[in-house]
Amino acid sequence: MPKILIIDDDADIVEATKIVLESKGYKVISANEGDAGYKKAETERPDLIILDVMMKTKDQGFQVSYKLKNHPELSKIPILMLTSVGRETGFRFNKETDEDYLPVEEFIEKPIKPKELVARVEKLLKAKQM
């Protein structure tokens, strides 16, 4: 079964995500901070990373995603970014028109809606296999 890494400093969000994804049979590992999450990605080589934006700093998630996408191998791992929609992160939906488009595959809004989460995860993993 695919392995998913959750990087978020909110233990409740990690727990909720874990329960939902494990119920679907995924193997879930987690890190409660960006740098630790990056190290875990290096050693564990997950199939998908769920990444929070605001952790130690306001944009640690962005920095981690840039680091991951610039890594020769880790860059292939799809990233699902956890955001609070709105001005905290800004709308960066369009790859073609937004210069500062984030190098992540998908966004999901907090609070986490289980069905939506599962659907996004399945979609990303499927796209990765192809």
Added chain:
Amino acid sequence: MNQITRLREEEFFERLEWFINIRWATIVFIILAALVAIIIFKVSLPIIPIYAITLIIIIYNTGFKFYLTQIKHKTLPTNARKFAITQSILDIIILTILIHFTGGSENPFVFYFIFHTILTSMLLSKRYSYIQAGIVSILVVGLFALEYLEIVPHHSIKGFINIALYKNLTYLAAVTFVFISTIFIATFFTVSISEQLNLKEKELKEANLKLLEKDRLKDEYVKMVSHDLKSPLASILSLLETVTGGFAGSIEEKPKELLQRIQKKVEFLHHYTKDLLDLSRIRAERSLNIQSINIKDVIYTAAEIALPKIGEKDIQLNIDVQDNISNIEADKELLTYVFLNLIANAFKYTPSGGKILVKASLKNELLMIEVKDTGIGIPSEDIPHIFEEFFRASNVAKTTKGTGLGLSLVKHIIKRHRGDISVESKLGEGTTFRFTMPRNQSS
């Protein structure tokens, strides 16, 4: 700038310009007064020196005008101050010479120096204003003395005063006394009044700055509080959804129903804090991030987010963007927020089977947007208040959840884009929001 003048730089330049304009008026006055005196009152005036002096004033005023446009945006305040003093001294000298050629102590226009004194005292510092009053007094009284002592020739105004008043010591003493006291009293009044005005202005400015800072702090505070409230609410909701969705194990009907009720309330709280956060954040933002954007993309993005969940409601949404609108200038995030709010509102207050139309067109470089629904409408007495913060229409206040912040923010954003929004609505038939804003924000 406090040394020589009490005015702000901007005002200082404005006054300098004003000075130059007054000088033009003075030139016209001298020419006309001389003509009237000579032609109508048959007074014999030395026309050549008078017009020669006028010509000199015209020349130096033209020079000043040119110099002012040159230095206006680049000079140091010290240079501007020197410039003001130069003008003032030059005026005093030239007017004294003019007085000399037009009767000296016998010319009543000598008292017109009071206007010069008032004008320059408004521009310059207290100290310099008094120095200037001294210079005026010395020059003018000096002229009286020199003419009296016949060191310089006296030009009498025949046809006006036919006795040699300039030789009359009692008259000279009286004129000198009245002249000097007039100049110094005028300086004193002008300086005190403008000092008081400046003090008041300074106080007002300080009070205004304090208010602005307080407002900013308030926004900052609301932002902080709502952010700190929002995160845990999002966590609570995530956990609740996990439990009510049965992901953490099966759950019986009754506890599930209770948890769902909790969920609904928390959802509202979360929504509320999100709106408060948006409000304080957008209000706290000082400048817009203007960029060229595709209006079609913005509308589609907003519609996608606002769309109700599948199966929740059956509403037909049409988006009609006129072909000739390519890109417009706006803050993309904020404009998305505007559409998101208007479209989400339309969905919220339109029953199943209804229609929503979003229309964008361009007329005379003005972007015109219409968001029209066939929803429940707004009662006519509520329409004037619909854009007020925390206001909710009476027909929805009890039945649906909402914060009453969305539309006030929408209006705020449109106003900041130099646009305007209006609403038209009929109870039970539908509501149309229309807004316009210039296509180019920079022009």
